[in-house]
Amino acid sequence: MATKDLLLSYLKEKRGAWVSGESLSNEMSVSRTAIWKHVRKLKEEGYLIKSSPKKGYLLSRDSDLLLPNEIRERLSTRVFGKMDIHYFKELDSTNMKAKNLAEGGAREGTVVIAESQTAGRGRRGREWFSSSSGNGIYATLILRPAMSPIGAPRITLMTAVAVAEALLSLVELDVKIKWPNDILIKGRKLAGILTEITTEMDAVNYILVGLGLNVNTPSESFPKEIREKATSIFIETGAQFSRTRLIRTCLEQFEKYYEMFKENEFSSIIHRWKQLSDIVGKNISVGVIGQEHMGEVVDIDDDGVLILKDDQGRIQRIISGDVTLC
Amino acid sequence: MATKDLLLSYLKEKRGAWVSGESLSNEMSVSRTAIWKHVRKLKEEGYLIKSSPKKGYLLSRDSDLLLPNEIRERLSTRVFGKMDIHYFKELDSTNMKAKNLAEGGAREGTVVIAESQTAGRGRRGREWFSSSSGNGIYATLILRPAMSPIGAPRITLMTAVAVAEALLSLVELDVKIKWPNDILIKGRKLAGILTEITTEMDAVNYILVGLGLNVNTPSESFPKEIREKATSIFIETGAQFSRTRLIRTCLEQFEKYYEMFKENEFSSIIHRWKQLSDIVGKNISVGVIGQEHMGEVVDIDDDGVLILKDDQGRIQRIISGDVTLC
Numbered sequence: 288m289a290t291k292d293l294l295l296s297y298l299k300e301k302r303g304a305w306v307s308g309e310s311l312s313n314e315m316s317v318s319r320t321a322i323w324k325h326v327r328k329l330k331e332e333g334y335l336i337k338s339s340p341k342k343g344y345l346l347s348r349d350s351d352l353l354l355p356n357e358i359r360e361r362l363s364t365r366v367f368g369k370m371d372i373h374y375f376k377e378l379d380s381t382n383m384k385a386k387n388l389a390e391g392g393a394r395e396g397t398v399v400i401a402e403s404q405t406a407g408r409g410r411r412g413r414e415w416f417s418s419s420s421g422n423g424i425y426a427t428l429i430l431r432p433a434m435s436p437i438g439a440p441r442i443t444l445m446t447a448v449a450v451a452e453a454l455l456s457l458v459e460l461d462v463k464i465k466w467p468n469d470i471l472i473k474g475r476k477l478a479g480i481l482t483e484i485t486t487e488m489d490a491v492n493y494i495l496v497g498l499g500l501n502v503n504t505p506s507e508s509f510p511k512e513i514r515e516k517a518t519s520i521f522i523e524t525g526a527q528f529s530r531t532r533l534i535r536t537c538l539e540q541f542e543k544y545y546e547m548f549k550e551n552e553f554s555s556i557i558h559r560w561k562q563l564s565d566i567v568g569k570n571i572s573v574g575v576i577g578q579e580h581m582g583e584v585v586d587i588d589d590d591g592v593l594i595l596k597d598d599q600g601r602i603q604r605i606i607s608g609d610v611t612l613c
Numbered sequence: 614m615a616t617k618d619l620l621l622s623y624l625k626e627k628r629g630a631w632v633s634g635e636s637l638s639n640e641m642s643v644s645r646t647a648i649w650k651h652v653r654k655l656k657e658e659g660y661l662i663k664s665s666p667k668k669g670y671l672l673s674r675d676s677d678l679l680l681p682n683e684i685r686e687r688l689s690t691r692v693f694g695k696m697d698i699h700y701f702k703e704l705d706s707t708n709m710k711a712k713n714l715a716e717g718g719a720r721e722g723t724v725v726i727a728e729s730q731t732a733g734r735g736r737r738g739r740e741w742f743s744s745s746s747g748n749g750i751y752a753t754l755i756l757r758p759a760m761s762p763i764g765a766p767r768i769t770l771m772t773a774v775a776v777a778e779a780l781l782s783l784v785e786l787d788v789k790i791k792w793p794n795d796i797l798i799k800g801r802k803l804a805g806i807l808t809e810i811t812t813e814m815d816a817v818n819y820i821l822v823g824l825g826l827n828v829n830t831p832s833e834s835f836p837k838e839i840r841e842k843a844t845s846i847f848i849e850t851g852a853q854f855s856r857t858r859l860i861r862t863c864l865e866q867f868e869k870y871y872e873m874f875k876e877n878e879f880s881s882i883i884h885r886w887k888q889l890s891d892i893v894g895k896n897i898s899v900g901v902i903g904q905e906h907m908g909e910v911v912d913i914d915d916d917g918v919l920i921l922k923d924d925q926g927r928i929q930r931i932i933s934g935d936v937t938l939c
Binding site for chain 2: 383386390410435436437439440442443444467468481482483484485486487488489490492591606607
């Protein structure tokens with residue numbers, strides 16, 4: 288273990304209590320100056336450590352950054368986040384970084400995390416707003432399922448269920464999925480999922496699952512034009528939420544649903560999707576490039592296609608579009 | 614027009630005849646030294662230009678390199694190769710370069726060409742041998758069809774038909790398509806197609822169609838381990854063939870079939886595919902990761918899936934694998 292990590296583990300063991308520099312220096316067989324230097328580094332990483340010339344050091348709060356070691360500490364997955372977490376203070380976009388890593392051979396389970404994004408992307412090249420101050424979760428997972436390309440687009444629906452379940456297990460909020468790839472609270476966007484699939488003719492090469500989630504973003508941080516449409520856990524509950532805990536739970540739920548997905552249990556996933564989406568039976572309007580379709584949602588099929596019945600009883604299959612509830 | 618291109622057009626106009634340096638200098642309003650410098654550049658680009666202090670210059674042969682201007686000169690496409698041809702003496706792989714360009718927003722119709730590849734790729738990360746001396750065609754096209762991801766894998770079949778048709782229109786050889794993505798002559802591989810598809814959940818982002826084609830490669834240039842399995846137009850006909858003419862015809866055929874593809878005329882494409890593939894009705898053995906399937910090919914369906922009937926009459930649908938004729 289690196290000296291800094293060892294020091295952190297000692298401080299965590301005695302969390303909330305003072306540990307003298309001398310005892311740390313003896314335990315770890317390094318100079319007191321070295322201890323002091325590593326404490327400074329830990330502070331830079333966001334750990335709240337009190338220091339006193341007489342009493343030594345006291346860890347009063349873990350870092351609020353999405354540090355790989357913190358995420359891994361109580362992570363119960365087998366693959367996702369267990370091995371390769373690539374952590375950045377700032378990236379253009381986590382999907383872009385993950386694409387480079389995947390092209391270079393990065394394995395399934397690799398996670399890319401950024402505290403902020405300068406060019407966060409939504410569906411179809413749209414912009415995705417990312418807080419600059421580490422209030423959100425911006426992460427991309429790399430998947431390499433051995434499957435034909437045909438079923439791959441279902442990954443987006445599966446991820447929406449996993450993220451919604453993660454949120455429901457941690458906060459008491461009315462989390463809903465908006466077809467096809469958004470997570471809403473009371474009609475406002477809390478999270479978005481961007482799936483990018485790269486295949487050859489007959490086999491998936493890799494899939495990137497990007498997640499943007501507004502956690503502790505205060506209302507005034509959102510640009511004016513989306514302030515009415517966006518929300519965060521902080522806005523909804525009035526309290527800060529641990530991003531580390533949330534991303535950990537997202538990874539755990541993701542892996543659980545991904546296992547189901549690979550074992551061809553997609554019908555139970557889509558069943559849960561329908562429960563969480565609350566769209567079936569509703570009258571909606573869907574904007575599909577240049578056209579507006581209105582009608583009642585009859586069903587979502589197993590490929591995630593929206594089945595719409597208009598007022599003359601005609602059935603339409605909508606593969607993609609922007610939904611508004613009527 | 615750049616001075617060099619203008620000079621080339623004058624020389625081409627008088628192809629096979631001497632043009633004095635003085636008349637060129639007068640026509641183009643540049644010094645005779647400038648003329649001489651640009652002639653040297655054209656020679657470096659592979660043009661055979663004779664020079665004589667008394668008679669001037671004579672263009673005796675166009676460049677045998679795949680220069681964008683030469684390809685465009687008599688190219689009858691509307692989109693592919695008409696605008697952006699990115700030409701390189703050497704690349705790791707044209708698909709890799711095209712991927713970077715596509716990520717950066719390169720438009721449909723963009724073509725990437727390399728005289729040689731240091732890391733040419735085949736299906737599923739397999740190596741693809743590329744001659745080092747510009748005897749082959751290594752090219753990747755960027756496509757941005759507005760379509761759902763579901764039909765995209767058909768692009769490989771469509772490309773195989775287009776390349777086979779291009780070859781058949783130029784050389785008298787028994788060109789056959791081998792399922793799913795090779796072009797063979799008498800059982801030996803002449804060309805390979807590597808399609809890489811990048812999609813979001815509900816829409817294709819871009820498709821890369823990579824082509825590796827052995828044109829003037831002599832037998833001894835192939836590595837020993839593939840010498841019996843590979844061939845080139847030169848090996849089959851004993852004559853050098855113009856790569857520029859061939860790539861031009863490939864682009865034209867590609868665009869023609871791509872238009873048909875976009876107009877949902879896939880059934881006529883698959884019909885032609887079956888004629889060219891000569892696999893239906895044959896007894897084959899297909900290696901699918903870890904397993905060998907044997908039987909008679911009953912059909913290829915519209916998704917390019919091989920329908921195999923074994924000796925007990927059982928039907929199997931093979932999405933991907935390596936075919937051997939029995």
